[in-house]
Amino acid sequence: MAHSDKGTYDSYAQDEFDNPPAGPMGVHRGNRSFGARYTPLIIVLILAAVAAILFWSIYSGEAAKIFNGRSDHAATSTQTAQTTPADAAATDASSSATPSESESATPSESATPAQSASPSESPSESPSESPSESPTDVVNYNTGVTVINGTGISGYAAQETSKLNTAGFTSVTPSNPNGAIMPAQSEVQYQTEADRATAEQVAATLGIATVTQVEGLGSPVVVMLIQ
Template sequence: MARKDSEGYDSYPKDAYDDPPQGPVGVHRGARPWGVRLTPFVVVIIAAVAAGVLFWGIFSGEAANLLRGRVSSSASSSAQVAQTTKAAGEDESTASAGADASASPNESASSDASASPSESASPSESSQVPTPEESQQVNKAAAISVVNGTAQEGYASTEAQKLVADGYTNATPMNPGDMALPGQTVVWYQNDADLATAQAVANTLGIATVEQAPGIGAPVVVVLMQ
């Protein structure tokens, strides 16, 4: 005869598993913080604002103005660079022109130096300037008497100082004494060897007449008359 099972759920003692917690458990998630819940809404709002700004810029023309402003800025920068380059080129041109100008005086001096021999040999001056042969015979150490045949006091001394300044070392002023005076200012020379010296003295003092006069007592005698 089968035993009758008289034991049921209530016949066992209660334990922790007989009092489960309230609410969902297991795979269900718990409550999330407010910041996490609001993040999707913030992202949507930012995207909507960006789209609105883009739409407004395209249809209002502001985007084109910004683009033109950038193009204008680039063009002005290019113009400034070109202007700076041009200024640098002008400075180099000015420096080269200054170098040419600074070299021109030397070139002019060279031209003048090269032209001077032909000028000194011109016919108009040949009668006043001694020839090279005569210049080699000029004796600036020769005795030169400067005679004052005028009533102007100190005239002979003044003319003698001109000769000294020109390199003559033996020019002496004096009075005529018993000398027979000529009718005009003249430079006398004693011998043919004194001709070059007499001519050079006449050129220094601006005297036009040069004559030979043997027995005058000095190689060259300058007689100053009115």
């Protein structure tokens, strides 16, 4: 049986698939460069190396040593930065002290034994000390005081006596002249030196300016009131 009816390529009508356009069809990748092909691999290797170093440093304690060293260095730097100009100046002044300055202080210290020679000075200083208060400087408010009224004003002696009693005197007696020699002005008289302080206090209380020592008085202190 003849196969004359079998079609051949030329026996079919041509369509759009028999005449494809010129040039490549579809998506085609060109040849990549060496860097583009191996860059991901290099990055993976680097990250793996960094991870291995971190793991080793943490496991062996090297990371803690590094961080502690940095913290100590930071603390030292902070202390150095906090040093004030005044401290620096004081340090410079102490370090720049010359030998002559340190030697000049020695003679002043050696003068101490000469200044401490107290045996020769103590006898001369003893007389200069103020003596204790003597009996003549003590006011005796119990001393007998007689107030003689030579003014001619009735009751004036009693009035001045009351002033002395108020001031603390306890033995005051008002009286009249009765032939006593009266001075030219009011005054306070006392017999002995022991009564002088008391007489001065009486005069100050009554506002009398004159205080006189007179022997043979009938009382240790006598007030002569003259108008």
